[in-house]
Amino acid sequence: MSTSAITIKRWAARGGHFGLLAAFVAFSAFPFYWMLITTFKETNDLLATANNPFLFNHPPTLEHLRVLVVDTQFVRWLGNTTLVGVSVVAITLLLAVPAGYALARLAGRWGQQMAIGIFLTYLIPPTILFIPFSRIIASLGLQDSLWSLVLVYPSFTVPFCTWLLMGFFKAIPRDIEEAAMMDGYSRFGAFLKVVVPNCSAGILTAVIFAFTLVLQEFVYALTFITSSSQYTVSVGVPTFLVRGDVYFWGSMMGACLIVSVPIAIVFNLFVDRFVAGFTVGAIK
Amino acid sequence: MRAPAARHGPTLLDDERWLGRLLLAPAILYIVLLVGFPFAIGLYYSVSDATVGTRTLHFVGLDNFRLALENATFWQSLRNAVVFTLVSQAFVVVLGKILAMALYRDFRGKWLVRFLILLPWVAPISLGSIGWLWIFDPVYSIINWMARGLGLLAPNAWPIWLGQPDLAMASVIMVNVWRLLPLATVIILGGLCSIPQDIHDAAAMDGAGFWRHLFLINIPLVMPIMLVALLFGIVFTFTDMIVIYVLTRGGPYDTTQVIASLAFFTGIQGGDLAGGAAIALFLFPVLVAVAILFLTLARRAEVT
Numbered sequence: 001m002s003t004s005a006i007t008i009k010r011w012a013a014r015g016g017h018f019g020l021l022a023a024f025v026a027f028s029a030f031p032f033y034w035m036l037i038t039t040f041k042e043t044n045d046l047l048a049t050a051n052n053p054f055l056f057n058h059p060p061t062l063e064h065l066r067v068l069v070v071d072t073q074f075v076r077w078l079g080n081t082t083l084v085g086v087s088v089v090a091i092t093l094l095l096a097v098p099a100g101y102a103l104a105r106l107a108g109r110w111g112q113q114m115a116i117g118i119f120l121t122y123l124i125p126p127t128i129l130f131i132p133f134s135r136i137i138a139s140l141g142l143q144d145s146l147w148s149l150v151l152v153y154p155s156f157t158v159p160f161c162t163w164l165l166m167g168f169f170k171a172i173p174r175d176i177e178e179a180a181m182m183d184g185y186s187r188f189g190a191f192l193k194v195v196v197p198n199c200s201a202g203i204l205t206a207v208i209f210a211f212t213l214v215l216q217e218f219v220y221a222l223t224f225i226t227s228s229s230q231y232t233v234s235v236g237v238p239t240f241l242v243r244g245d246v247y248f249w250g251s252m253m254g255a256c257l258i259v260s261v262p263i264a265i266v267f268n269l270f271v272d273r274f275v276a277g278f279t280v281g282a283i284k
Numbered sequence: 285m286r287a288p289a290a291r292h293g294p295t296l297l298d299d300e301r302w303l304g305r306l307l308l309a310p311a312i313l314y315i316v317l318l319v320g321f322p323f324a325i326g327l328y329y330s331v332s333d334a335t336v337g338t339r340t341l342h343f344v345g346l347d348n349f350r351l352a353l354e355n356a357t358f359w360q361s362l363r364n365a366v367v368f369t370l371v372s373q374a375f376v377v378v379l380g381k382i383l384a385m386a387l388y389r390d391f392r393g394k395w396l397v398r399f400l401i402l403l404p405w406v407a408p409i410s411l412g413s414i415g416w417l418w419i420f421d422p423v424y425s426i427i428n429w430m431a432r433g434l435g436l437l438a439p440n441a442w443p444i445w446l447g448q449p450d451l452a453m454a455s456v457i458m459v460n461v462w463r464l465l466p467l468a469t470v471i472i473l474g475g476l477c478s479i480p481q482d483i484h485d486a487a488a489m490d491g492a493g494f495w496r497h498l499f500l501i502n503i504p505l506v507m508p509i510m511l512v513a514l515l516f517g518i519v520f521t522f523t524d525m526i527v528i529y530v531l532t533r534g535g536p537y538d539t540t541q542v543i544a545s546l547a548f549f550t551g552i553q554g555g556d557l558a559g560g561a562a563i564a565l566f567l568f569p570v571l572v573a574v575a576i577l578f579l580t581l582a583r584r585a586e587v588t
Contacts, residue, residue, distance in 0.1 A: 017389065095314055128547075130548075131564065132321075191307075237411055237414070247418075263406045267402055268402055
């Protein structure tokens with residue numbers, strides 16, 4: 001093969017690679033691009049079928065964002081979501097960090113079975129649980145309260161994060177703990193003072209994922225919460241901005257962008273670690 | 285060397301077995317109380333006549349299951365759920381593998397590309413689905429507008445994406461693929477990155493071409509991790525109803541109704557707790573079987 005043929009081949013491969021990625025990016029990101037355009041467009045412009053939907057036929061507007069912030073309780077929903085998220089993450093860490101460590105290091109054969117058992121609880125779909133939960137929540141007097149969500153969400157974040165953290169703890173070399181115990185720490189002290197700080201990146205990953213799961217959750221929040229001041233973002237926006245047949249498209253799209261983009265940026269930083277912990281737990 | 289350790293002595297905090305149980309106990313307790321206990325109630329509801337209004341429960345045996353099995357909508361939902369899950373997962377795994385291989389290479393702007401590809405997974409799915417609701421809008425659908433502009437639509441054709449049975453199923457599948465593709469991609473990418481470089485080098489030395497390399501080395505080595513990705517995809521898809529709830533509410537004529545959404549509409553919105561619980565329970569044995577199968581396969585496929 002001559003050098004020019006090789007060059008052409010290399011350029012073709014590069015072009016193909018670029019085209020492939022461009023197609024995937026278009027598929028993944030187009031809805032968000034579309035949300036961005038919709039957020040800043042006047043409603044008349046959105047609903048005029050004669051207009052080119054890609055262009056701003058009227059000047060861009062901030063009206064939809066104003067509606068979102070002033071006319072709805074969006075800011076309150078963000079606050080609610082944060083409150084629930086932070087509480088659930090705290091409960092999750094308190095339970096899942098020791099459990100993950102115990103499964104990774106302290107439990108022998110029965111630990112293996114226990115780990116699979118915990119994984120299986122993750123498979124019990126919320127659809128089975130929300131009907132009994134709605135009765136339990138009612139008998140505890142927690143209907144329409146954010147605390148019902150704080151109580152229920154750990155039922156899926158704890159198994160998930162225990163599994164994830166087990167993977168991270170397995171990846172930490174045993175020598176670190178053994179050296180710590182030589183230095184006079186107890187078994188538990190070695191875990192608390194040496195292993196946990198060494199695993200801070202893994203724990204942070206678990207925090208981000210627990211928080212994302214909370215943010216995503218829809219079914220329980222839809223079932224347990226009835227008054228609009230107690231909504232979380234994922235339920236409040238679709239419930240409140242759809243009135244009968246009238247959809248507040250601009251405001252809904254804006255809400256979606258405001259919530260998604262910051263999380264996607266944080267997520268992007270941690271995704272490699274997440275994958276590492278996730279797959280080690282599953283196959284080792 | 286031993287002196288400082290002696291200060292603690294062989295206490296509870298040093299006994300591995302007891303410490304293990306102690307650390308595990310709170311999590312197990314929470315899971316038993318908040319997963320096991322409701323699950324048991326769910327089992328009991330499914331053999332009772334519980335509704336939202338009643339305070340007393342009566343044992344009715346397997347009546348709810350019989351009613352569910354006699355209901356044509358149940359069978360249709362089961363069929364839909366299987367189609368919805370299998371078709372989406374086929375797309376997700378194949379596309380995820382291709383995308384992971386494209387992302388494996390280093391190139392400029394990789395961070396941005398990965399960020400854009402991850403977006404659908406991190407966006408709250410209820411809101412992401414609303415974005416699609418707008419894209420599929422019967423009057424203002426951008427897809428139709430572009431298709432018309434490109435001359436792909438006949439003059440009188442104007443597909444109603446979420447209103448025509450086949451198109452509605454295709455649409456919810458597409459949104460589900462859109463949403464799950466990022467997760468599958470990053471999991472498979474993690475698997476690709478864990479293949480040692482010398483295996484690639486050895487294959488190149490032996491003169492293996494792209495396809496031979498792909499099917500004899502690349503795919504078998506990533507297989508355990510692809511199975512894990514597939515397992516999570518199946519669990520997410522089979523149990524999830526958000527995409528369907530937001531986009532179609534199971535319509536038109538129950539053609540996109542799946543088991544999870546049917547259980548929700550029957551149990552919560554219809555007030556028939558017992559009937560809903562019975563329908564939801566059909567999901568569980570299927571998922572357990574799938575999980576055991578996949579975890580066994582993943583362990584067996586792991587190349588040692």
